[in-house]
Amino acid sequence: MFFRGRRLRSKTYLRDMVRETHLRAEDLIQPYFVVETEDKNFCKEISSMPGQYQLGIDALLKKIGEIYPLGLKAIILFGIPEKKDEVGSSAYNPDGVVQVAVKEVKNKFPELIVVTDVCLCEYTSHGHCGVVREGKVLNDQTLNLLSRTALSHVRAGADMVAPSDMMDGRIKMIRESLDQYGFYNIPIMSYAVKYASSFYGPFREAAESAPQFGDRKTYQMDPPNKREAIREAKADIEEGADIIMVKPALPYLDIITTLRQKFDHPLAAYQVSGEFAQIKAAAKMGWLDEKMVALESLISIKRAGADIILSYFTEEFLKNWQEI
Numbered sequence: 001m002f003f004r005g006r007r008l009r010s011k012t013y014l015r016d017m018v019r020e021t022h023l024r025a026e027d028l029i030q031p032y033f034v035v036e037t038e039d040k041n042f043c044k045e046i047s048s049m050p051g052q053y054q055l056g057i058d059a060l061l062k063k064i065g066e067i068y069p070l071g072l073k074a075i076i077l078f079g080i081p082e083k084k085d086e087v088g089s090s091a092y093n094p095d096g097v098v099q100v101a102v103k104e105v106k107n108k109f110p111e112l113i114v115v116t117d118v119c120l121c122e123y124t125s126h127g128h129c130g131v132v133r134e135g136k137v138l139n140d141q142t143l144n145l146l147s148r149t150a151l152s153h154v155r156a157g158a159d160m161v162a163p164s165d166m167m168d169g170r171i172k173m174i175r176e177s178l179d180q181y182g183f184y185n186i187p188i189m190s191y192a193v194k195y196a197s198s199f200y201g202p203f204r205e206a207a208e209s210a211p212q213f214g215d216r217k218t219y220q221m222d223p224p225n226k227r228e229a230i231r232e233a234k235a236d237i238e239e240g241a242d243i244i245m246v247k248p249a250l251p252y253l254d255i256i257t258t259l260r261q262k263f264d265h266p267l268a269a270y271q272v273s274g275e276f277a278q279i280k281a282a283a284k285m286g287w288l289d290e291k292m293v294a295l296e297s298l299i300s301i302k303r304a305g306a307d308i309i310l311s312y313f314t315e316e317f318l319k320n321w322q323e324i
């Protein structure tokens, strides 16, 4: 006698019956880039992210209008402001691009979960995620600006905030300021374990947020480190994070699995712009089957232990790939 693994692989429905991991519309969050511009119908494709766009507010509403009926459950918004300055003031302007977008999206799609990315890099002239003095990104001086940003998003109607800056102590500060203003029911999805990754390249084109000098290595994590990921996640949970995130996803599946084993909190993973671009580029060359490779990547991220995936493939999944 030997193990006959093929028995349960012999028919489609048998394989379906014993499938251990599933991908559902509820698992996915689609990122959108909203631009502050006179032309509300502005719509420009991001060259390194085919099928993803910088959108004016009306173009965004139209896009959501197309995808929402297909089962879109949640989006995350990134803003591209008209003006940038040293301290990223447009990030916490109550009439800023994300704040206005949140209002309009929630008004039209009240059931849709609208998450906002909380960071300064799209709003600062130097492109760093915090306040810069003498070439250094200052931690504690940034915290107040981040909590003001988060609060302004929530006041505009955001359902959840997602701080992506990697300053120490920001979850505590944001939690305290949301609570202070009565928003104790608004969850925080923390980019708890965010690596200084080269896979963010296309995003920086999309969000116009590349650092103007240096890199993000003094605040984002060093890719070879795993034990540090546990410390970061633990700190954010203690400070009040409701959902913890690992970013990027596919090159960090081991980190996802480790956090899944160590913590009981819902776990998110961000399949980032570079992961998306790789698949798109190879598919365009005719070297890989886009649908099959994208679905295999997404299911791997879930199998590793993620409950939620932020993915630029969400739209495509809802439109054409839902049968898996």
Ligand code: PBG
Binding pocket: 117, 119, 121, 129, 164, 165, 199, 200, 201, 202, 203, 204, 216, 271, 272, 273, 274
């Ligand atoms: C902002 C932020 C970044 C991403 C999400 N939030 C870029 C960065 O840290 O440079 C990357 C997302 C992606 O690559 O898809 N700090």
